[in-house]
Structures are given as structure tokens and as C-alpha cells.
Amino acid sequence: MAALAKLLRIATVCALLSAFGTTAVFASDDRPYHFGFKKSRNGSPATIDEEGFKPVIDQYGAIFRKDDSRKVLYLTFDNGYENGYTARILDVLKEKRVPAVFFVTGHYIESQPELLKRMADEGHLIGNHSWSHPDMTQISDERITKELSQVKERVEVVTGQKEMLYLRPPRGIFSERTLAVSRNLGYTNVFWSVAYVDWDVKKQNGWKHAYDKVTSQLHPGAVLLLHAISSDNAGAMGAIIDYARQQGYEFKRLDETG
Template sequence: MWKYHVFGIVLAAFVLSMGFFYQPFSAQSKEIHWGLKKATKEVPAEAGAELDAMLEKHGAVYKGSPDKKIIYFTFDNGYENGYTESILDTLKQENIKATFFLTGHYLESAAPLVKRMIEDGHQIGNHSYGHPNLARLSKDEVKKELQKFDQRLSELTPLKRTTVTRPPEGIFNEQVLEAANEIGYQHIFWSVAFIDWHRDQKKGGKYAYDQLMSQIHPGAIILMHTVSPDNAEGLPMFIKEARKMGYTFGTLDELNMNNLDIPLSSQQ
């Protein structure tokens, strides 16, 4: 009888040990879809203590200081739809620098616009080469996605590499953050966004303006897509009104988050 008792104890210990062993892996591989409740009354939404701790551990950010009325523009570019040039014109006219997170397809198919982004002083971010779900890739595969983009970037532009990255569709896990860190990338998420990626839907510049104004807050990292005519039309109105409210516009370099081995300003 005691043999069965001992066997039960050993089996329980084995199960517990296996559970303990696999728990960290499970936590690392859990797929996360980035998204926040919308900010209201100039107060940013929070990601929550658990996610905040994970992001801080890996140097990832989604907003700047809540004490400084600075806004950071970021754009995700997977394909061209004819409105990026207008947005670049607005940014140049208003003397604002932004970060453009590009895919391999955009890099290769819109070379003149990428060249202008660089010449105008904007930062290029890594949105992966092929726009896959990075959370379903191995760590080595994640690294290869980011490095393949940078390889093409160095072949097509004067830049050697990127130092900031954003996962396609905001889907990631802790393993993705780790993989990026290990090869010198910092993840940049966002605190302000709205549905603006449907190229066949046109709601007008007032729609984009209203969406941005309703979520504005100190330290906002804004995500927009240049495929939207609404954004091209609404951006000048938003910039003008934000400045009236005392906001200025900064760059990711100006955020004090250079906690990786490769500083954000070392692209060239």
C-alpha cells in the first residue's frame, strides 16, 4: 500500500515540477494584441500593472511623460495609397519630425517616398519585412524578420539599420520583446489610435481630426496610417488646434528611453 502512496507523491512532485518548468515559457509565448481604452479629458489610458511591468523590463514604451504636453507622431506604412506625400508636406510645413514604421514591401515599392522621409529628417522604424504574426514565430525567426528588413534598408538607402520596431497589427508576446532586445531594438507601441487603415472608406478630414482631438493627452504617441485620405486632410487641423492648447511635437529620440545598447540616433 505504501508503495502506491510513495508513487503518488513522486507523481505529484513530477507534475508540479513540470508545471513550474513550463509556466515561464507559457507566459512568454502568450499572444498579446496591443490596444488601450481611449484616452479622455487629456488623461491617457493605462496598459495595466502586469503589462506595464513587462514593457518596462524590455524597454518598450507606449507614451511619454504625462507632465509634458508633447505629442509624438508615428505612422505605420505597409503599402502606398497616394496620401503619404501630402502628409510629408504637412509635416515639413509645420517643422515636425515623425517616425515611419515600414514593411519590406513598402521599402521596396515606394523607394522615392522612403528617400524623402529620410531627407526630411524623419526616423525610419522596423515594422518587419513580411508583416507576419511575430508571436507565432520562434525567437530566431523574429530576429530574421527584423534583420531582413534592415538588410534591404541598407541596400536601398544610406541608413545602416533601424533601432525602433513595432509588431505588425500590434500582436506580440514577451519572446518577441526579448528577441528584439537581443539584437538592439526597442519596441514602440502607442496610446492614441483609431480605425484609419481601410483605404476604401472615406469619412473626411473632420473624422480624423475629431478622433485625434478626443484622445489627445500629454505624452501621446499617436499611431496613424498614411493610406487614409482622412488623415491627410485632418492632420493640419489637428496640429493647429493642438498647438493652440499648448502642445508641442517631439521625436522618439527626445523621449528619454535610450536604454538599449544601440542608441536610437545611430541609424546613419
């Protein structure tokens, strides 16, 4: 009888898993990863070879850097909220004719429609940073879909941008499941190969700090992650661009080829 009861329990669990799918009970492929990388030194490519998640990144076509045979840089910003510096950054990008991708949240869309429209009008891409900035490994497939769809739909209403190709997972937390779900929705997950601690608005150290941190990590094919809430970044933006060009780099949008 004990054996029969055990079999019945197993059958019940299997039935529940079949009924609710991975949206209710996450499978083993939902182990969370926190993106990290080995920084570039002296122009050598940044790497993720020692981080443990490279096979998953490669399998799902996620980006952390691009072609390392060409001196091209890809500038990206995370915009979760506005701190008064995005307009200054946009001024510099316009003056220097540099494109970027701005990854935005629902809060940013709702609170800053004029800046959002300006981004699109001036030739920048707007990417998805989720509606409410959750850890996506802790929410269901349906919730992920809703988070991303809300951003895409609202951005189209505000700016007219119909396509949304790129996603930056909040806090750089991801899993095989979240990469699979978002890829099925048409997204390429975008991580980074140049970054520094720039998001703490209480620990800003002046434009030269940002300049040194960014320029010391430049390498061919680099995807730069910066936060537009940083006064340091706003102050250093022009100098960073000028230095990069002096070193033979050019800036392109993530969707540009050739």
C-alpha cells in the same frame, strides 16, 4: 517496465527541448497579447493598467506613451503599403516642421524607395514593421531576426540610415519572447496611446472625422499611431497639428530628449 518507459519518454522530450531550444518549441512566455489601451479623456493620460500585459511592457522597456508631465506628442505612421497619400502627409510635416517615425515593411521598401528616401532626407526616422508583416508570436527567434534584419539592411541601402532603434510589432501582437528577442537585437518596441480605426480604406469618413478622433485623445506624452493609407488622415494632418499647438503641445521624434 511501464514506469521505465515513461521515464525514457520524458528524457527524450527533455533532450529535444535542449537540442532545439525555444526556437523550435515555444515556452510559456510566448502567450500572445493584442495591444489595447484605455483612451485618454479630457487630456488625462491613456492607460494600460487594466490590459493584463503592463508588467511585460515595463520589463522590456517598450513604449506606449512617454513622459506625461510634459505637453509633447510623438507622431508615428505605419506604412505597410502605399495608397497615394504619404507624399501629401510629408508635404504637411515639412511645412509645419513636425518630425515623425514611419514604420515600414519590406513591401514598402521595395515598392517605394523614393518616398523612403524622402522620409530620411526630411529628418524623419524610419522604424521596423517587419519584412512580411507576420504575427511574430507564431514564428521562431531566427525568423524574427531575419524579418527585422532584412528591413534594417534594405533601409540602409536605400536611405543611408544606419541605425534602426524602433520596432512596431505587426498588428500590435506580441509576447514576452518577441519583446525579449527584439530587445536583444537593439530595438525598443513602440505601441501607442492615441489611435482610431483609420486603416480600412473602404471606410473613410472625411478629414473632420480623423480630426475629431485624434484631437479628442491628445494627452501629454502621447504616441500617436496613424496609417498613411488613410485619405482622412492626409486631409486632417495640418489641422491636427495646428490644434495641438494651439493647446500648447509640441511635436518631437521618439529619439529626442529634453
